[in-house]
Every structure is written in structure tokens, then in C-alpha cells.
């Protein structure tokens with residue numbers, strides 16, 4: 124018998140960043156079907172007004188629901204901060220899982236440590252981040268590092284090019300050898316973790332929200348009786364608002380990139 128548990132999980136971000144979360148989702152839930160939508164035509168979200176991010180997010184969620192999604196993952200810290208509460212209120216019966224900077228596990232690992240939180244300007248400006256820092260920052264020194272332009276640069280690919288290394292150096296170089304942990308609070312940044320590691324020097328532990336989001340999705344699907352049959356292999360499909368063969372090839376490359 125087919126039912127709601129046969130539906131797919133819709134996953135979205137402003138662009139390629141959400142693919143870092145998609146990878147964690149597929150690894151945690153290999154039997155599920157995932158449809159990824161990257162809004163690359165409208166990236167970056169992190170430098171837009173909040174009403175614009177809300178409208179873009181709402182449009183994507185409504186399209187996914189019209190297509191029969193059984194759950195939604197907002198694989199974007201910025202869109203989660205701006206839109207998750209409103210979207211959950213508008214669709215109270217739908218499982219909507221968001222992502223937030225992984226400050227909680229970082230602060231648990233380094234209770235008196237110095238912790239960088241790299242994220243978009245919007246994420247670091249909104250109340251959600253300040254509440255997170257108040258709730259979990261404890262005795263840590265939490266240093267927010269807004270990174271304007273970084274997500275947009277990652278969208279263009281060419282991750283080994285020197286201009287990108289210079290840009291990252293500009294954001295975090297002053298903290299080299301002076302931090303215990305670095306929270307990658309934008310889903311684009313795990314793709315340049317090695318470059319950030321080079322700029323910060325050895326011995327820094329990295330945290331991102333992908334695995335926590337995947338565990339949260341598993342728990343919510345299980346609670347709703349929505350987990351797919353274990354015997355089946357899940358499918359992963361990609362779509363983009365920049366719907367060109369080159370863009371979709373870039374998405375597949377990011378899905379397979381060794382991290």
C-alpha cells in the first residue's frame with residue numbers, strides 16, 4: 124500500500140550550500156527520496172532583506188508541498204532564521220526541519236574555549252542567533268564572523284583558486300592560532316573547510332549543523348510514522364532556479380566532492 128511515507132523530502136537552500144546538508148541527510152536516511160532545490164538565481168540570501176528571503180522560501184516550500192513532499196528541510200541557516208517559524212505556523216501539519224549554527228556542540232566540547240561562528244550577515248543579525256549564543260555560549264568566548272560575499276563566491280565553484288583563499292584569510296586570518304573551534308554557520312562553508320583550516324592553522328575543531336539536522340529529520344519522520352521502507356534505495360534529484368546543464372552539473376559535483 125502506498126501512502127504518505129512514500130513521499131519525498133524537499134530540501135532547499137539559496138544554492139549549492141544545502142548540498143552539504145543533503146549529503147548528511149542521505150547518509151543518515153539512505154532509504155528516503157530527496158529532491159534538492161537550489162535557488163542559485165537568487166543567491167545569496169544572506170545579503171538580502173528579510174521579507175525577500177521569506178517570500179523566496181515560502182514559494183519554494185509551497186511548490187514542494189504541491190508536488191507531494193512529505194517533509195521539508197530548510198538547508199540554509201539564513202532562511203531558517205528568517206522563515207522557519209512563519210512557515211511552520213502556516214503549515215502546522217508538515218514536518219519542517221531547519222538548521223542553525225552548531226554552537227551548542229562546539230560549546231559543549233570547549234566549555235571555556237574561544238569559538239568562531241562564521242555565518243552570513245543576516246544569520247548573525249537576527250534574534251535567533253543571539254538567543255542561541257545566550258542559551259549555549261556559557262563561559263565561552265563566542266566570536267561572530269560575518270562573511271559577506273563568501274557564499275556567493277563559493278556558488279561560482281573554482282574552490283582551489285587563490286582569490287578564494289585570500290578572501291577567507293581576510294575573514295579569519297586575524298584569529299589564526301587563537302581559537303579552539305570554528306562553527307560553520309552557513310551551509311556553503313563546509314565546502315571550503317580545508318581552506319578555512321589553512322587560514323586558522325592546525326588544531327581547530329570544526330562544527331557544522333548537517334549531522335544534527337539529519338538526526339532531527341530522522342526523529343521527526345519516525346514520530347510521524349513517515350520513515351520510508353528500509354528495504355528500498357532512496358533517490359536523489361536536483362533542481363535549480365538557474366536551470367542550466369552547467370548548474371546541475373555543478374550541483375552533482377558538489378554532491379560528490381571529497382570533504
Ligand code: DGL
Pocket residue numbers: 136137138140141166167168169170198199200201202243246274275308309310311
Ligand atoms: N547557505 C546559506 C546559509 O546557510 C546562505 C548563503 C547565502 O545565500 O547567503 O546561510
